[in-house]
Amino acid sequence: MSLADQAPPRASRGATKTAGPTSWIERIPAAWWAAALVLLAMPLVANNFWLFQVMGWTFILGMIAVSLTFLAGYGGMVSLLQMSIAGLAGYMVAILGPSGTTSISLGLSWWIVLPAAFLIAAIFATLSGALAVRTEGIYTIMITLAIAAAFFYFTRQNYTIFNGYSGFNLVLPPRLFGVDWRDPVAFYYLCLGCAALCYGAVVYVSRSPFGLALQGVRDNPRRMAALGFNVTAHRVAAHAFASIFASMGGILLVWQNAQIAPGTIGISSAIDVLVVAVVGGMRRPLGAFVGAFIYVILQTFSPDVLGAFGFSAERFKLIIGIGFLAVVLFSPDGVMGLWDRWRARAARRVDPLTGQPR
């Protein structure tokens, strides 16, 4: 079993353990090779709608949710700001780069626009994080919700920068390496690559000094201060770091839709990110992507199913809500927690002495 597969945030066993005799490639379990193969080969069988809409949206939502998983799972800080951060990065791409709204968009080239978008979103995350980290629990949620709501209404009412209600359209990705990145296959691989990068970064950093200390801050902030850590600064830094993943998702989101408007970053979207992270399970970064997949599948296909039974397609939120309720009640660590328990039960069915099924 690889560490990435087994170790939940609560039990990052052996951060400082020396590597075993086997190379890291050999320690990747077969299931991961299979998953990688399926994801890489998907464009051979899947149609454009599946690649671009379903999988593209899954990876994007997963990236935004994994930034929340990082903050909440490792840092114990539930923030409703991650969609706003993603939205700000997306808006920056539209405002600084080219878009259909030529009166506002500056049309700068991508190598200025992308770093600037990440930087501005990180500054926003740092400032709002600095406000939020001095509170705990429900108050963190309330403060971040308030900032998210304020940002949403600001974008809707400000016409000089954010172009108000209509937002920006015709925001297209740059034609890097001669590839049209909105082509479904290209966009699929772009999202897959970015999502893998985010996932790998979260897993790697969780056992770096920064990530370990963040878990220490989550479990026992007073003791961390008594070990020489500036707890407040560490939490703010976590908000800044998590903004990278949200920004990446936000930029891909604006390219996928080719537009961004206040509706993208509304309160319901902010809450959807929380729902996705909780349904997937916050104990592991993979949960964010599993949750995103479940959410996108429900969102995409439940209207048809509901319609067949004569219900309004709008009712799909009801299904998601019931699912959320079921997860919170029966498996607080999400679908990944269900999976872990199922595997633990399966392992117990094997006799520990003989290795034979009982």
Added chain:
Amino acid sequence: MSLSTVNERPGQMNSGNALELRGITKMFGALAAIADVTISVRPGERRAVLGSNGAGKTTLFNCITGDFPATSGIIRFFGEDVTAFPPYERIRRGLRRTYQISSLFAGLTVIDNVYLACRGVSRNRYSLLRPRSDDALVHAAEMLVEAVHLTAVKDRLVGELAYGQQRQLEIALAMSGAPRFILFDEPAAGLSPTERRDLVTILTSLPAHIGYIVIEHDMDVALRVVESVTMMHNGRVFKEGKPSEIEDDPEVQELYLGGGHG
């Protein structure tokens, strides 16, 4: 042990005291948990703070480290006024403490706990790169784990450890980096006789330049590891002296030693 090599700080202001408390008062509402406490401890001095429950011993520690800042008074650490410093700034200057009730990271392994303690008082606290196996701090952490006899369980989660082992880990965390002064809050509480002997060995074999204050109810432990004693009563300093003087003092005996403690 790594501790023998760590006192590389310049001996600045060594003429003064390691720890100097001037008129420390801590109010909880209208209640003065400690009132007008003035204590000076020389560098390298080892002192016990004794007193019945509620005498204000742990509150005194909390004021010294800044866990709960003092309401009034001045705290100097090696000549530097640290009264307004947050806890982490005091710790980075060489102050350490243990907690009466073990305050560890139960979800992390033993070695990760100690590694965090070593990282907290060094640079690169925000490093995003995982430590390599030849990292100096990983090595320092392993030495500390060995010093408190926990090498056999270093990859176990702290939550799975026996009580006595958690107390030893508590001490290891306080010895990380380059401590100059350590506050031990009832280190022997709940330990078996054997573990108490180990504790006495650990305390007496600390490098001579590291001073400490120990709060301890067990007189056998306390009076064997210190050279001076401060008696506290109702939040005030009641008596100061050598262990033998305190033991023989009739007032102390009436208040504390005869009071069923120890």
